[in-house]
Amino acid sequence: MGTVMEQRKRHSVNLSLLRPFTAAFKLQVKETFFPDDPFRHFTGQTAAQKAWTAISYFVPILQWGPKYKSSFFGYDLLAGVTIASLAIPQGISYARLSNIPPIIGLYSSFTPPLVYAVFGSSNNLAVGTVAAASLLLASTIRETVSPETDPEKYLFTFFTAAFFTGVLQLALGMFRLGFLVDFLSRSTITGFMGGTALIIIFQQFKGLLGLQHFTNKTDLVSVVHAVLANRHEWKWQSALLGLGFLVILLAARQVKEKLPRLFWVNAVSPLVVVVLGGVIAYVANGQAHGIPIVGDLKKGLNPISISQLQFQSPYITIAIKAGLVSGFIALAEGIAVGRSLALLKNEQTDGNKEMIAFGIMNIVGSFTSCYLTTGPFSKSAVNYHAGCKTPMSNVVMAVCMMLVLLFLAPLFKYTPLVALAAIIIVAMLGLIELHEMCRLFKVDKFDFCVCMAALLGVVLVKMEVGLMLSVGLSIIRALLHMARPVTCKLGNIPGTELYRDAEQYPDSITNIPGVLILQLGSPIYFVNAKYLRERISRWVEDEENKIKAKGQDLQHIIFDMGGVTAIDNTGIGVLFEVALANPRLKVVEKLLVSEFVDKIGKECFFLCVNEAVSSCRFSLQEANNSEEQV
């Protein structure tokens, strides 16, 4: 016994290390806002080198530009042209989804990609408009401004919303708040994207059936009602043409899936459908025969829109609201896409730097007649598969769009709306990840609920409701996890000095006379202090009932504190007079500050459970001996 006691004295818990508040606070700030330690690149540089490192950190083109190899250009050219062919139909489609002039969709594929090429750090991202944000913007802004009665103000509010989106994204990036995006879990994004894809598909019944009247709402019930109530407007010509386009697009997707090398067949298929549809509509004089077309598109590059931003009430309120919500979602999509494509190439992306790039891109966009842009899933995946090497592919796309705007725009006048509907439907089908939903159901039922909350909320009520429900559920789960931390009884693994969860290791030895060992496994906070107190008293009561039959008494309780990473004010109250094994640095600090260590005495702290057990046994023996002597 004596040797154990000696050993204990040699290796005791370090109760002298108390970091000053400022040092601990600095470390906390660093881990919270600079986990990637961006300043490490500055060590050992001269002032001029430091300035250059800082500038090229914010303007990545200065890093990859000088190193650009001519051999890259072939790849970037191919990728750029491919995504441009996708940008034209998608730009027009999503602009129509927002009820803004189709030309705005083309404008939005010109300046933003150029800006991103300068400030963006992802080599795979392709910039463009996105369906989910387009619909969300439209449904928010039309609450205040009507696109039918005041189309001009409606459009200007879109520009203003893009401006605030940019400001939000820039601010998040500058203040290193990129981690906020991490609170949108994969389950939430899967459900939200799936639900949004579904309601966007519902919206396409208007185009597919050539309806004149439709609903402004997005939920399933309203849409079904609108489709059925306007039965007399259904046009078979439109529906037939739409089915034909759908077949073409789905066939092209099948080709890509069977023969991945022919990915470009799928990538250009939307443009093929648009051109084909335009020819049919022109030849057959479609408009007169139940096939509505896009209508006039003006030649020319983006007009300056800076004076059209609306900074007066009520437009500014609605623009801020729409801009922030859709900007946050667009950010989540853009960053998730960039990150997952980078992982495939084993590259790194910096979320905060990407946010700054998105922010500048949207601010400049709002000055040049563009609405919200980000890095959409579909386009970026095409860019990646087309073999892009650097952000140069975005420059190529922008040049292509410039040529289209300068010379070809009027040709797209004859694009039938039904062709756009077909393109959107097929694009949206790709966003419904049934396979992932099944996997979630198998691996984690709660994650599946989070995903379904988002999906059903979006489909049955509203996009924001679905998102909030899902994020709310995730936060409640996180809080519940804090409120109900795991505790377990430890037993000695036979033949070792180790103590492990007795449930996990059923052959461990738990009947150590007079001693109960519990493991607490999480920060002890105000949210769980009361629970822990109750749970511990239940453990103690159970143990007492068990050993009472044997005529024994429970004399010592040992807490294994190895998993307790922090403790607060209220939490200290949980640690009544017990032996504490392996308390961590932060916990020891708090116990020192609150004078708890002095209260219970340094002899109650042990480096490991085994030493605490030895000490308890020793004191039990001494008590027995003295009893016998008496």
Place this chain on the structure above:
Amino acid sequence: MGTVMEQRKRHSVNLSLLRPFTAAFKLQVKETFFPDDPFRHFTGQTAAQKAWTAISYFVPILQWGPKYKSSFFGYDLLAGVTIASLAIPQGISYARLSNIPPIIGLYSSFTPPLVYAVFGSSNNLAVGTVAAASLLLASTIRETVSPETDPEKYLFTFFTAAFFTGVLQLALGMFRLGFLVDFLSRSTITGFMGGTALIIIFQQFKGLLGLQHFTNKTDLVSVVHAVLANRHEWKWQSALLGLGFLVILLAARQVKEKLPRLFWVNAVSPLVVVVLGGVIAYVANGQAHGIPIVGDLKKGLNPISISQLQFQSPYITIAIKAGLVSGFIALAEGIAVGRSLALLKNEQTDGNKEMIAFGIMNIVGSFTSCYLTTGPFSKSAVNYHAGCKTPMSNVVMAVCMMLVLLFLAPLFKYTPLVALAAIIIVAMLGLIELHEMCRLFKVDKFDFCVCMAALLGVVLVKMEVGLMLSVGLSIIRALLHMARPVTCKLGNIPGTELYRDAEQYPDSITNIPGVLILQLGSPIYFVNAKYLRERISRWVEDEENKIKAKGQDLQHIIFDMGGVTAIDNTGIGVLFEVALANPRLKVVEKLLVSEFVDKIGKECFFLCVNEAVSSCRFSLQEANNSEEQV
């Protein structure tokens, strides 16, 4: 080396225990909603006994009633009379604070205490109205109904709000959601109570100065403006009398603090002030000389108000809003009071049972012309110090109130408003815990910020704003803690097989050639997966830079998983090809379900860090040997 390997085979991580989903789910539900295991009392009882246990669980008077000793009654009588003497002035004061007729405050101290005596389980709680909830109700309800132009509907909306408060509290208790109250931390409550006390004191300038005109807002700026703008209405008679009363009340408080046995001096002082004030006002004909009085109070018990509940728009909306918010706050106060007084007597309180009692009490109250009641700090503390033994003291108080209502009510007509103002001010001063705020600043700066957010939010903006700010900050802190979990590098404590935080134990041995040991200390979730990946790669990079100088290579990474209590879908991605030491039950289960164990192989799992290190050393040696042989 061989012996270590043998030992490892004997004691390996249990990778076979995978609980079925339903069992794990059941356990989770039990820990979440029934942490106090209320069903344990039913084991080994007959059906009749079980029914009796269940009924007496919900109606505690059946437990303590039959055991009631006549010796208790003396104590309960004294305590009951003392709190009744406090209930009269407080009831009138807080009703005036809400702009409802003063008699409602007296009604609210009659039926609710009777109901609580039947259903309540705390022996110390005294039931009554509270200042914070009174002011919150008034400021919410007057947004929709004006107490000046439509006093009847205004009052009826108070009853309706009490009804919904009761429904909320009953539902929370029935569904075992009592733990929600734990999310209001001590820091939040300290700040909120302090801020509320301050704004209630500000409101008393109206009474102290005898003003006719005042503001309906509660924030500091509005109140200061209202006091200054109405300078011409200041009445020196009122102010002088008020100062006199303040001196009496503060002196009584001093007596209590110096001589705790004379607590009753402080307890009856408000009643003394009311009686004294009434006599002065009557004798001096105060109303004619700048001392406004309460006015007529009708004799008689509570009239039935069930038909006056307002279930039509807009009253129902505002009643639900006011009822839920103030009900939640009242609940937090009531439960916190009950719990802390019970701790002093070493008794247990059951939060869920208390909620049910509060719920029934408020529902019955709303039927009998009462507004929101709970267990206020001040009254319960007096009850405790007066030596109450059981809820019988509430019955005594109710009987006293009945006598007052039946015979004495009209006498209180002459109570000067300035006396009520003085009583409220002194009661509120007791709720500003400066000492606790200083302690928070010393022990935990963030807790102090949470407290100040509540206080300043309440004082400068609005009560709800302060509360939401503070709760929001607490939740953000909890989430940040999840988003930025602690990681540390482990070193071997010399002469032992233990591995501990190298920062905490500076003399531990960290230079184990080719091996890096990291401790992950929290659940690995979507919120922290990306951070952990970055942080780990920084640890690895630092280690590589350090050992490169010595010409060594980093070959093995070991994760100490003892502190990782759970892992989700996204989190599994963090565990790349490393050795995992001591993974816990829940983590092993998830790794099994997601087929991660099969992917990295069972040989990567170790029972403790030491065995993982031995195994790594062994494989490094073998590699060296084979190199040498080549």
